[in-house]
Amino acid sequence: MSGAYFSMRDIVKQYRMGDEVQTVLKYVNLDLEEGEFLSILGPSGSGKSTMMNIIGCLDTPTSGDYILRGRKIGEQDQHQLAQIRCHEIGFIFQSFQLLQRMDAMKNVELPLIYAGVPAKLRERRAKEMLERVGLHDKLHHFPNQLSGGQQQRVAIARALAGNPTMLLADEPTGALDQETGKQVLSLFREINSEGRTVRISMLRESVSMSVRNIAYNRMRSFLTVLGIIIGVTAIIALITIVSGVTGQISSEFESLGAGKLSVSARGTLLKPGLTEGDLETIAALDNVSGVSPSVSSTVVAKSEYGWDDEISLEGRNETYFRMNDGLVKRGRALNRLDMDAQTRVCIVDGALAKKLFFGVDPLNRTLLVNGHTFTVVGVLSDDSNRDVMSQAMGGGDEKMIVPYTTALRLTGTAHISSLDVHVADTTKMDRVVDDLEDALYRMFNYKDDTYTVINMESLLDTMNTMLSMMTAMLAGIASIALLVGGIGIMNIMLVSVTERTAEIGLRKALGAEPGQIQLQFLIESFILSLLGGVIGAVLGVGISYVFAVAIGTDFRLSLMAIGLGVGFSASVGIIFGWAPARKASNLNPIDALRSA
16 A cells, blocks of 8 residues: 555574575565554464564565655665664564563653653653553662563563554563553554654763663672772872882972082092082182082091080081071081181081980080091071981981081091082083083093082982883883773673663664763763772872872872873773674664563
8 A cells, every 4th residue: 555554575484504595585475554563473483573573674575665654664774774673663573572670660761761752751641651551659669679571561661652653563462461461552542642852862871871771780880990099099199100200309309409510529549539629720610609628537526515416427517508598407507617727617417416415405515536626506497307318328317517627627538529510500501511620630630530519400310210211111011901801891891782682773773872871881981981980099099198298208299190100091981992882782672682
């Protein structure tokens, strides 16, 4: 008939089983008008289900034409077939096909989600359909809490909820009593008079369904993202810890004064070290703002209270204190008069003051050093012993600073083995280094293996480069954990696709497009990896903070590290979730339903 709702012309359906071809439908011709009821009768294996699957656009004939409302179904693509199943066909399955992780309301709402119905309208429609089939008191019961007859009613309510133009029912009243069965058949007649719904975006619902699926298998979800958590934790902790250590080292180098050169002279037999005349020559170089010699030794100091200890003695001049502002906490710094007069005064650090003076204010107290009496004129600040170069040159926890001229006399030497050169304009640092090395070359009779010039800024740059390389290497190793976590996500998502094959078939039968199925599984993978990234970020920040407190370094939160770790983990979820999502979207709905 030309005005038929659907027409089947010479429909043939064959299945190949090895070398044998089995014909299930043979040249079937059928026309159905709108409003008609059709019962397909026959013994088991006669092709009833196959014919219903073809009518419902779940399967395709081997040959022949199936025309639904003027459209040849064989010419429709997957998107168009999904639209037909979504808006025109309602399925009532004999085996119910209810999703166990959803209650009755959510199961009935499922086809409305794929039809794009707004949430409030979905809930109202689902509640109305469940009340119509007598389940007003079972709205939030899960399938395993319902009897077989009640589960069948939920399946019927779901088929009616989408306001289809055609209902396909496989024994829809088989599990119902006679009175309820009559009510169901009456509902089939009433449904044609009701209106359709409006389409909106699927993204929010895909996220909601993905979250429910993840929550349904909490332990498996956690174990799946464990690799992601470990990888992100390691990356963020490494970058944050190294950033704090680098900042600490930078601060300590800066405490030496910006633009400083350190000179160490081993000397020769004829010239064991630098003299005061050499200091004047170096101080006269262009762009040099000051020279600070250093004389180091280990001595035994004894206080006037009888306490003694082995300490570090440093000989310095007034330039050292001028270039290191804030070095003296109490008392005074050394001055030029102390150098010229070789006075026996000293500045002690807090540890020495506490140990030798037993908590008494050390200012103006005396110390006996190698038989010579020194008067304490100052106390160093608490940060003085954090000077990295002083530590490298033998500075301990307890030290005293005396005029360098006094130190030379005390140690019995006339030569200086090390000094600091302060540069006025750091942009001309390279030129100063060249001039300094040239002057030292001449001072030591043209032998360049008797002295060393260390550029603090270059040394800091070298250390930062090494730390950056080490960080990159360790982060690369940690990234392997992320990749392993990504493989774990892909593996579990493939398992999930296999476990939920029947669910995928049901969703497609209810109108889900391949892209919507793919989006749901992709979002599920993305949420899993993002969740792992967030947990890893929290753990990484916590571990790096505890580490910084434990070793006394600065804690410097790296937002770049957090963004990198979380972003990388989310990307891993999308990349490794693509294949499982694609596999799910490509499943044939009828084959998927048969796996139930």
